[in-house]
């Protein structure tokens with residue numbers, strides 16, 4: 001059976017990545033694609049790399065007949081998303097990639113996103129989209145809220161360690177490097193080549209990054225008590241990829257064993273041998289997350305490094321993995337693409 005798919009925000013980076021992946025998915029067929037300023041254009045005009053595909057034209061959202069859609073991916077900016085989803089048919093299955101439905105507590109949403117949530121009732125039914133930890137809920141969900149890409153990377157490194165009680169919960173530092181596609185396609189001054197290439201800088205430092213809302217929510221839930229990590233992201237002059245270096249207090253060998261055990265049956269989460277650390281070069285364009293652990297010269301301290309591609313495992317690949325579960329398909333269907341190397 002082929003499922004009919006709509007993608008809202010198809011002219012953005014995650015929208016294009018959804019199209020790239022779904023184009024070879026055996027059980028999904030794209031029937032509608034939306035854009036805002038680029039409505040009326042073809043995908044080939046917006047993205048020449050997709051010109052070999054026979055795709056519907058980009059239209060405004062209100063031109064889509066959702067009666068002909070089985071599942072909708074929503075790849076729109078924050079805030080816009082909650083307005084759009086509020087007027088879609090209540091029966092439509094949705095995988096949202098934005099931040100609008102990730103935080104359970106509306107007060108936390110307001111704290112991190114600076115405005116009250118406008119669709120609190122819908123937020124209540126959303127399931128957090130970190131697939132490996134929410135499978136059963138995702139299978140039964142109508143609305144799945146994809147995670148932040150930085151938030152996914154940090155959680156893959158830490159969730160099993162917090163759950164197993166093998167690290168000090170009050171001494172966790174996430175130092176993260178992110179590629180520029182994570183910021184989306186719209187023009188921003190600090191993303192101009194002249195201001196980005198040849199250098200790197202931190203942003204949202206000092207406990208201000210919005211993904212701390214997700215870390216707080218999820219880590220505290222796993223630990224059964226409040227957990228607050230230190231987190232500083234940095235923007236790197238690369239297109240895709242995230243690398244998180246996570247500093248923890250705990251026995252490095254036990255940390256490694258705990259991750260290996262937790263992920264031994266996870267097709268997309270690959271734990272490297274003890275002492276090997278991963279590179280963003282090995283996961284580009286794929287739905288894999290690689291993790292490595294090494295000890296420190298200071299006894300009792302360990303370093304965990306996690307890498308993933310923000311546009312695949314960090315957003316669009318994760319979204320398809322979740323959609324597969326919602327549609328009763330094999331979880332890995334359409335997603336076992338090898339990374340692009342070099």
Ligand SMILES: NC(=O)C1=CN([C@@H]2O[C@H](COP(=O)(O)OP(=O)(O)OC[C@H]3O[C@@H](n4cnc5c(N)ncnc54)[C@H](OP(=O)(O)O)[C@@H]3O)[C@@H](O)[C@H]2O)C=CC1
Nearest residue numbers: 009011012013014035036037038075098182184185310315
């Ligand atoms: N980039 C990433 O790595 C990740 C992104 N996300 C989230 O996914 C969502 C999409 O991100 P990304 O693809 O990077 O964003 P882009 O900025 O690249 O694309 C945004 C898309 O939304 C459309 N759009 C913008 N404003 C409106 C509007 N008012 N009404 C209807 N459509 C609109 C744009 O259309 P047009 O081009 O015509 O203006 C475009 O198709 C965001 O919420 C983002 O935070 C989540 C995880 C990772």
Ligand SMILES: CC(=O)N[C@@H](CCC(=O)OP(=O)(O)O)C(=O)O
Nearest residue numbers: 098099148149150178179182183
């Ligand atoms: C490089 C960069 O700017 N990355 C974005 C994260 C992208 C992401 O995960 O998206 P959401 O905005 O949906 O949370 C950031 O750090 O804000």
